[in-house]
Amino acid sequence: MTNKIVNTFVKVSADCPAERGIVPASKKETKTAHEVQYEILTEHPYTYDLDGLIVETYIRHKLAGEAVDEARRAQVRGELLSKGQPCMRASMLPKKFGWGVHYDEAGRIAIVPMESEEYQRFLERTDLKQEFAMRNKKAGSAK
DSSP states (O other): OOOOOOSEEEEOOTTOOOSSOOOOOOSSSSOOHHHHHHHHHHHSTTTOOHHHHHHHHHHHHHSTTSOOOHHHHHHHHHHHHTSOOOOGGGSHHHHTSOEEEEEOTTOOEEEEETTSHHHHHHHHOTTSEEEEOOOSSOTTOOO
């Protein structure tokens, strides 16, 4: 099981190429995982905690078109969460597409565009743990 993350704000990566929150889109026929995450979090802000988001993203992304009943959902949840899963710091939403990620006091997640007043308010909150999303490139690596 993943650790419960609460009262945390994930800022866009220091090397995020976006200057504002961008709706992720790909040219692929099927949606990417970050497109699915974006849809879930914009349609249902503060509904999913990290574990729930991981499971829902997997079901919509990998099992799209399958009928997923509660038993299958529980099976997927058990399988996914028995292994370590990345947190939202590793998501392309704050790394590449310019979305900040807020975990509330219950660990439920919402995203906010980096150019918004809401993003600025989250940056100013002293009651939140502030973290940057992971960098896109390793610092100091040169070829």
